[in-house]
Amino acid sequence: MEIKASDIKALRDSTGAGMMDCKRALQDSDGDIEKATKLLKEKGLAAVAKRADRATAEGRIFIKRQGNKIAMVEVVCETDFVSKGDEFIALGEKLVDLTLEKGYTKVETAHTDMFAVLAAKTRENMSVSRLCLLTVPDNAVAGTYIHSDFKIGVICIVNGSTDAKAAEFANDCCLHMAAYTPAYITQKDVPQSYIDEQNEIFQKQMEQDEKMAGKPQNVKDNIIKNKLKKHLEESCFVDQMFVKDDKLTVSAKLAEIAKSVGADLSFGEIVLYVLGK
Numbered sequence: 001m002e003i004k005a006s007d008i009k010a011l012r013d014s015t016g017a018g019m020m021d022c023k024r025a026l027q028d029s030d031g032d033i034e035k036a037t038k039l040l041k042e043k044g045l046a047a048v049a050k051r052a053d054r055a056t057a058e059g060r061i062f063i064k065r066q067g068n069k070i071a072m073v074e075v076v077c078e079t080d081f082v083s084k085g086d087e088f089i090a091l092g093e094k095l096v097d098l099t100l101e102k103g104y105t106k107v108e109t110a111h112t113d114m115f116a117v118l119a120a121k122t123r124e125n126m127s128v129s130r131l132c133l134l135t136v137p138d139n140a141v142a143g144t145y146i147h148s149d150f151k152i153g154v155i156c157i158v159n160g161s162t163d164a165k166a167a168e169f170a171n172d173c174c175l176h177m178a179a180y181t182p183a184y185i186t187q188k189d190v191p192q193s194y195i196d197e198q199n200e201i202f203q204k205q206m207e208q209d210e211k212m213a214g215k216p217q218n219v220k221d222n223i224i225k226n227k228l229k230k231h232l233e234e235s236c237f238v239d240q241m242f243v244k245d246d247k248l249t250v251s252a253k254l255a256e257i258a259k260s261v262g263a264d265l266s267f268g269e270i271v272l273y274v275l276g277k
Contacts, residue, residue, distance in 0.1 A: 003027055011036055021120075040120060058083045059129070061153035061273050062096040063144050068136045070144060071099040072153050074273050077126040083150075087118055088126075095128060105133050132271050140268060143170030145178055151275035152178045157268030158254075163261040169253070176243035176250065177272045183235045185270055190232060202227045237270070 003026045011022040011033055021040060029035035059076035060083050073096045077083050095111055102110065111128045119126050132155070136142045140159045146152070154174040158166050184190050202224045206212050212220060233239040238251040245253055258265035 003031060007031065007033060011040075040117070057276060059126075059275055060089065060092055060150040061146060061275060062092045062150075063146055063153050063155065064093075064096045064100060065142070065144065066100045069100055069103075070134045070136065070142060070155050071096050071131065072134075072144075072155055072271060072273060073099055073131040074129045074153070074275065075126065076129045076276065077122070078124040082122050082124050082126070085122075087121075091115070091118055096131075099131055099133060103133065104131065107131060129276075130273070134269050134271065137268065141167040141170045143167070143172070143174040145171065145174035147178050152181070153273045154178050155269070155271045157270065158265055159268045160258070160265040161261050161263035163263070165257055165261050166263070166265060169257045172242075172244050173250065173267075173270075176240070177237065177270070179243050180237075180240055181272065181274055182237040182240060185237045185267070187232050187236050187239065190236065195228065195232075198228055198231055199224060238267070 003023055007026055008019060008022045011026060012019055022036070025036040025039045026033070029039055057076075058078060058080045059074065061072065061074050063070065063072045065071075073092065075088070075092045075095060077088065082088050091114060095114060098104070098110060098114070102108075104111070107128045107130070111131075115126055134142070134155055134157065136157055137159060139162060140157055141162055142158075143154075143156045145154045154177045156170050156173040156177065158170040158173070160166070206220055206224060212223075233249075238254075239249055242248050242250050242253040248256065254265055254267070
């Protein structure tokens, strides 16, 4: 059957697919635009599947709050050019809206389905690599932060008060997390395997240090112990020196804020996304 140029244009405008792809889809669906649209989406998903093993080193992180719910979604693609495009950004915003609306706590088929048209148009491998949905408890505040390049996102909940000072501190903690990207929140979160590995590294460094030759074993053990202590303090969020007051650790700053607002404050959920990590 003859396919009208106006129908091809309408299909292209609605899907973003190439002119010839639109024409073939209309031919295969006997000119039915709705069926042609579905066909293009199906072909797009098939193409995405073929590209699934291609590296997705670029992308963007999105955060949105709605009431007491906060969603953070990491969307990845292959090139910086696509990640900065209006369509990719609009898609990311729709994905975070969907997460909030449906209350999704993990990547679902509904997320994947939304990529079909844009993936077909850009011919890039793209996906939601991870997401989280946090609930801010009563008598708690939450800070959020997206870095200027949209490749770092943080959510930090502080329990115990809704005072403005507590809210400001929660936001400052997000800035701290983005600046220092700590590996762990507290030392209780550090797995024993990691501690063993660091001890082994420090031990080998000691063996290779000529200045340590001949020193008593207890001296060496104390040096290794102190090295590990310092390393863990630098790696754990609450033990790091606070980004806006380098005379106090994060935990000490929390105690200071708690005293100033007259409440017992504690950290709730904290989530840090660094794109691709």
